Amino acid sequence: MRTLILKTASNYMLPLLLVFSVFILLRGHYLPGGGFVGGLIASIAFVLHAFANGLETTKELIRIHPGFLMPTGLGLAFVSGIGPLFTDKPFMTGLWFPELPPPLSVLGNIGTALFFDIGxxxxxxxxxxxxxxxxSEST
Structure with a gap:
């Protein structure tokens, strides 16, 4: 099902869906959403691109094997969980960092919850x- 309309739409939708997934990720440590939903939206973007342009084209676009993201994310989530242990607080306690300077203050308060969500x-x-x-490769 590689029609011209689907190919064109997927090429425009991929960056939009990735930006939307990052928005949901950043929104999630204040409101519902976060890492899980943002990750699903990003994966939907790549799956849509793979359906329209072929699996090999999408793999070239990603450049790294998706399996590498799993231990990286798990390590980041674990490190954000053990960070509070160094301040004599229980595992997975949220720590909030001081306010950022004006160009970065658009992100809001940064804390360990955000790094857990990124993981x-x-x-x-x-x-x-x-x-x-x-x-997709097996079929």
């Missing part, structure tokens, strides 16, 4: 793309 984002993206790409 979950990478894990979900890696797992989903690994499963979908494996299924």
């Amino acid at each position: 979950v984002y990478f894990v979900v993206l890696g797992v989903t793309l690994t499963i979908i790409f494996s299924i």
Whole structure:
């Protein structure tokens, strides 16, 4: 199902969906959303691109194996969880850093919850793309 309309739409939708997934990721440590939903949206963007342009084109676009994202994200989530142990607080306690200077203050308060969400984002993206790409290669 590689029509011209789907190819053109997927090329425009990929960056839009990736930006939207980052928005959901950053929104998530204040409101519902976060790493899991953002990772799913990002993986949907790449799956749509793979359906329209072929699996090999999408793999060239990603440049790294999606399986590499899983341990990276898991490590980042674990490090954000053990960070509070160094301040005599329990595991996975949220720590908030001082306010950022004006150009970066648009991100809001940065804390360990954001880094945990980024880790979950990478894990979900890696797992989903690994499963979908494996299924696509076997058919």
